[in-house]
Amino acid sequence: MGEFIRVAWLVMQKDLTVEIRSREIVSTTVFFAISCVLVFAFALVKDGRTVVDAAAGILWIAIAFSGTLALGRTFERERYTDTLRALMLAPADRPAIYVGKLLAIVAMILVTEALLVPLVALMFQAALFDAPLLLGAILLTGTLGFAAVGTLFAAMLVRARSRDVLLPVLLYPITIPVIIGGVRGTAALLGTPTDVAMAQFWIGLLSFFDVVFIVLSLWTFEPLMTE
Amino acid sequence: MNAAFDRLTLTDVSRNFGRRRALSRVSFSCASGDIFGLLGHNGAGKSTLLAILATLLRPSSGQVRYGAHSATRGGAAVRASLGLLGHELQLYPELTAAENLRFFARLYGLSDVQARVRDALAAAALADRADDVVSGFSRGMRQRLALERTLLHDPRLLLLDEPFTGLDQASAAALIRRLRGLAAAGRIVIVATHDLDLAEGLLTRSVILREGRVAALHEDGLAVRARYEAALRPQRAAS
Amino acid sequence: MRKSFVVWVGVAAAMFVIAPFLVVRAPYESTMGLVQKIFYYHAPLGMLMFLSAFVSGIAAGLFIFNGRASADRISLAAAEITVLFGSLVLITGPMWARKAWGVWWQWDARLTSSLLLWMIFVAYLLVRRYGGPGSDKLSAAVSLFGMANVPFVYISVNVWRTLHPKTSVVPTLQPGMREVFWFCVAAFAVLYGVLLALRVHLGAQQAEVERLYLELDDRSELS
Numbered sequence: 001m002g003e004f005i006r007v008a009w010l011v012m013q014k015d016l017t018v019e020i021r022s023r024e025i026v027s028t029t030v031f032f033a034i035s036c037v038l039v040f041a042f043a044l045v046k047d048g049r050t051v052v053d054a055a056a057g058i059l060w061i062a063i064a065f066s067g068t069l070a071l072g073r074t075f076e077r078e079r080y081t082d083t084l085r086a087l088m089l090a091p092a093d094r095p096a097i098y099v100g101k102l103l104a105i106v107a108m109i110l111v112t113e114a115l116l117v118p119l120v121a122l123m124f125q126a127a128l129f130d131a132p133l134l135l136g137a138i139l140l141t142g143t144l145g146f147a148a149v150g151t152l153f154a155a156m157l158v159r160a161r162s163r164d165v166l167l168p169v170l171l172y173p174i175t176i177p178v179i180i181g182g183v184r185g186t187a188a189l190l191g192t193p194t195d196v197a198m199a200q201f202w203i204g205l206l207s208f209f210d211v212v213f214i215v216l217s218l219w220t221f222e223p224l225m226t227e
Numbered sequence: 228m229n230a231a232f233d234r235l236t237l238t239d240v241s242r243n244f245g246r247r248r249a250l251s252r253v254s255f256s257c258a259s260g261d262i263f264g265l266l267g268h269n270g271a272g273k274s275t276l277l278a279i280l281a282t283l284l285r286p287s288s289g290q291v292r293y294g295a296h297s298a299t300r301g302g303a304a305v306r307a308s309l310g311l312l313g314h315e316l317q318l319y320p321e322l323t324a325a326e327n328l329r330f331f332a333r334l335y336g337l338s339d340v341q342a343r344v345r346d347a348l349a350a351a352a353l354a355d356r357a358d359d360v361v362s363g364f365s366r367g368m369r370q371r372l373a374l375e376r377t378l379l380h381d382p383r384l385l386l387l388d389e390p391f392t393g394l395d396q397a398s399a400a401a402l403i404r405r406l407r408g409l410a411a412a413g414r415i416v417i418v419a420t421h422d423l424d425l426a427e428g429l430l431t432r433s434v435i436l437r438e439g440r441v442a443a444l445h446e447d448g449l450a451v452r453a454r455y456e457a458a459l460r461p462q463r464a465a466s
Numbered sequence: 467m468r469k470s471f472v473v474w475v476g477v478a479a480a481m482f483v484i485a486p487f488l489v490v491r492a493p494y495e496s497t498m499g500l501v502q503k504i505f506y507y508h509a510p511l512g513m514l515m516f517l518s519a520f521v522s523g524i525a526a527g528l529f530i531f532n533g534r535a536s537a538d539r540i541s542l543a544a545a546e547i548t549v550l551f552g553s554l555v556l557i558t559g560p561m562w563a564r565k566a567w568g569v570w571w572q573w574d575a576r577l578t579s580s581l582l583l584w585m586i587f588v589a590y591l592l593v594r595r596y597g598g599p600g601s602d603k604l605s606a607a608v609s610l611f612g613m614a615n616v617p618f619v620y621i622s623v624n625v626w627r628t629l630h631p632k633t634s635v636v637p638t639l640q641p642g643m644r645e646v647f648w649f650c651v652a653a654f655a656v657l658y659g660v661l662l663a664l665r666v667h668l669g670a671q672q673a674e675v676e677r678l679y680l681e682l683d684d685r686s687e688l689s
Contacts, residue, residue, distance in 0.1 A: 003336070007334065010330070010333050010334060011334075014319070014322075014330050017321075017322065017326070018319055018321045018322065021321040021322070021360070022321050080315075081315060081316075081317060081318065081319060081320065082313055082314075082315035082316070082317045083317050083318070083319060085283060085311075085313065085317065086313075086317040086331070087334070088283060089281060089282075089283065089306060089309075089311055090306065090331075090334045090335055091303035091304070091306045091307035091335060091336070092303075092334055092335070092336070093303075149611065152607070153607070156603070156604055156607060157597075157604065159600055160593075160597040160598050160600065160601060160604055161596065161597060161598030162596045162597065162598070166592070166593055166596065166597060169589050169592055169593070170589050170593060170608055173582060173585040173586040173589055173612070174586060174608070174611050174612060174615055176582055176619065176622075177615065177618035177619055177621075177622040180622040180623065180626050181622055184622075184625070184626060201625070205618070205621065205622065208618075209618055212614060212618075213611070213614070216610070216611065216614055220530055220607060220610065223530050223531060223533075223603075224530065224603055224604075224607055226283070226285070227283070227284050227285060227600060227603075243680055244599050245599070245676060246675075246676045246679040246680060248680060248683050251683070251684065252684075
């Protein structure tokens, strides 16, 4: 167990170091997320003004789209230098490598969200900071669920053809419950009065999703990555 | 927990992708001290065979034995005893030379990381560039670093895929010296290469692959070019 | 194929000849009248679609962990039928909704869940087709994860829907309707079995052809 955590931590640390040095993924992801928000703000217009109730939806769409880009880029980097093979060659526990990469991706997406949430709050006059702990819980559980499935799929697509288009094709249908949970949970917090019970229900469901799909990914990572 | 072995044996190893046969009943064996050559045209199956030997690919049929161990049963222990220097050098360009070595040393769970990294940098003649990011290195420098990375965990079996690509004369000569030293120290070295002239001075034994099959197996390292051309002479059209 | 297979094809054909007559003679439903009769095909298709998704997912799991090609063939066949039956569900559903409530699509929980499951298995087929070598394992992962997703999809769509309450879909069954309904379920179940067996058999034949190609390759080398 200790060995597992050690390897996962090592891989995560390495990924974050590489990212901090190059700053490539976070900067492009953040910029893309902001563009997303703007596009939707301009597209969803009623009576000549932006629909402010759409804040929750727009936030999660931006997270999903930019998260997919981040996943694709992270694994493309490993593919280009062939370092994913080097990781698979090591005697280390393969699921530990999965966890390391998962934690690094979650960290990167959370950084994006940290910049995105205030922006959305500002542009849509959304009271996103009224219940910060609950909002944080929704963002965390939702991001974890999305990234858990995404990391597995992006890793196994490294060897496939048409991997750029296949990642969203595979990822979005399976993570729809995460999007529903995220959007409804966030919307519950934005409503007046704040529907805490509803938000807690969604946090619970998302947590359950996270547990099921992380376990499933840990279980299937090794057989899926070896030919 | 390393698997200890000094013999590698392949028995009737085949690998197909759908209806395309990449390898067909390849059999040979090598022992400690061998510098064994995998020769053949592009597409002959050298990379596939190396991937199988590195346990990254499973054979469709046949067996690979590392001493008494097999990849399926041995798993992590076998992987801890082998090293692969791929064509892409498997280094992180954003990390420094020392960081790359440290990462892999820790990933392999080695003890005494500091000392090993220091020794590896010295062996690669990169001690003065230890804290420079790898993206600034030339191909030759990266190659030396990648080779040391592959040797960090002291593998018994060393697999090299086209290691002479892009190397100048001096670097190639240095690599040959290094490989001879490793073989003399008891490792099994397997080199897949196109460079027949360099292979001439290096190999002790070789196998020539043609369309996934063994076209010839030679027990000494002589007349590599002549034998290569003889084995791969275009076959007459079948009647 | 075995002789017994032909018997089952005959049974399926016979049941589908009889079914329309039974449906016509079934009692009219009080609120929706004639239109409700789509239900006799729509609902069994929906049930079998979900069953097929589970068959595909379980076979996919076996393939991932055991590597048996036969499991992969079953998974693929079941996935194709999931998409087929799913397409029929998604065609009959809006037809019914349009006639019964005036709109083609009103996001009812069951139909939306069916749509999502359908999309997951269409993704399975896309990966299979465009993923290149090794796509059998990739698609197996999609199938397994898709199957694991079914409860989450159902719960989240249901709770999401309670915020936009609309009329529920399936009325309670009167006595005269129950027999017809279960007959149709049986008819579709037999059809499902026939299609699955046929498709798996096709897959096995394809694998045999591949094997023969490889053997031919071996033989030509020896001569």
